[in-house]
Amino acid sequence: MNSFHFDWGGVLTGSPAAWLVAGLVNTILITVTGTFVASLLAIVLLLGRTSSAHYARYLAQAIVMGFRNTPLLVQLFFWYFAVYPALPEWFRDWVIADHWFSPLPFGFRCISPEFVCACLGLSWFTGAFLAEELRAGLKAVPLAQSEAALTQGFSHWKTFRYILLPQAMRNAWQPIVGQYLNLMKLSSLASSIGFAEIIYSTREIESFNAHAIEAYAVGTLLYLILGLLMGQLFVSFGPGQIKRNNVVARVALSGFLHRLRFLS
């Protein structure tokens, strides 16, 4: 046993390397799409949760409770085995048809029943959590802020859109980033419905040449890099950061230009 040697070549060359690249591309794809759809769902759920119509409120609350309190794995099975077959045939035909954007390198496809279900599962699950983070952020915005907007003639929607939501996002930004990072990491569960993301590829490698440890090590490293990049991106382009970063960037740039001029 103590004669174990790492064989990185079995993971980083040939088909295994191709699978890993495709897995990485799919993970990025599902993360980007999921982030976008989850954010839209979160806004809709938040509007429902804070609506004055109590049917909307109860419905949104029920949806949030359902998705927050059941395992994501079960939800993925629910979308894949229960919902997807019940979707209209034209939609399922469209999903499996060839599109100009569907082929990925190495024979993978970017849109597939598995992708659609993974996207639905991750988006609703994350959307429910995001809605609650935003609601907490919204509660921390003083009532006087919306009063000020109403006295200026803002409609309720514009008050929400331009005054309350930006402040709620700013208040809850750290936990929101946490939820987006969770979405990225939880996309690994979508391998269980056959979505070919990173973990799916590592399993392929394991059954192909039994390089399980190396494959999972590389897979984990890819998640780590993705996570660090995402976290950095979300924090530096987050609400309330942009303006000040611009100032910092401008100061840094002018200092740099000054030094250039000095050197030449």
Add this chain to the structure above:
Amino acid sequence: MSFSHANIAVEFRHLSKSYGDFSALKNIDLKIAAGEVVVVCGPSGSGKSTLIRTINRLESYDQGDILVSGQSTRSLRGRDLQQLRTGIGFVFQQFNLYAHLTARDNITIALVQVLGLSKRVAEERADVLLEKVGLPDKGDHFPSQLSGGQQQRVAIARTLAMEPSIILFDEPTSALDPEMIGEVLNVIRQLAHTGITMVVVTHEMGFARELADRIVFMDQGEVLEVASPEQFFSQAQHPRAQRFLQQILPSHSSATS
């Protein structure tokens, strides 16, 4: 002021509001002429703020009506109510600047989103107004980077940008440190008698004496006296107004707030 011939900007007709058994406003009848500066004063809890907040319906009421420029506002809803509010400026005791926006964006956002002006025109107007309130170099500052007096001046600029015909001031200097009251009053002073109708709830009696066309004295939800400043400060008629003045004037403190 030859009152009966002037245009009436705001008219309260038998306005009443109550919370259960407690009457917040009792049968208010009051006319405010266009361009007039009216100061509303009275002890704490007398209904002053509630009264001015009913004008743009931040506060609802049970009975009566408020006419703005001759139009009943009682049954306004949705878009019509937004339009009414757009024409009426409101300056809050706590400034209530939008915390996530710079001073300039605080001014421009309603110009763009409510009035539909272009970003460029809005920013030009914002810069003119920041200059007017004495803060030409603070456009890029966030509210948290400004002093109370500066925040209130930005808030007044934000209100002026909408070019309202009426501005309501709800104790605009009560949350300020003493040394900042003057700078805000100076800005308000510039606006008086420029054609904008101003209704000011304040404890600054010096300001009231200097600028008000009329003083409205309220207590326990009732308007007890309406008089010119000279008359009000030298010979108030109502006993409760006399008592209020005795408490507030000798020391000139605002401790009664």
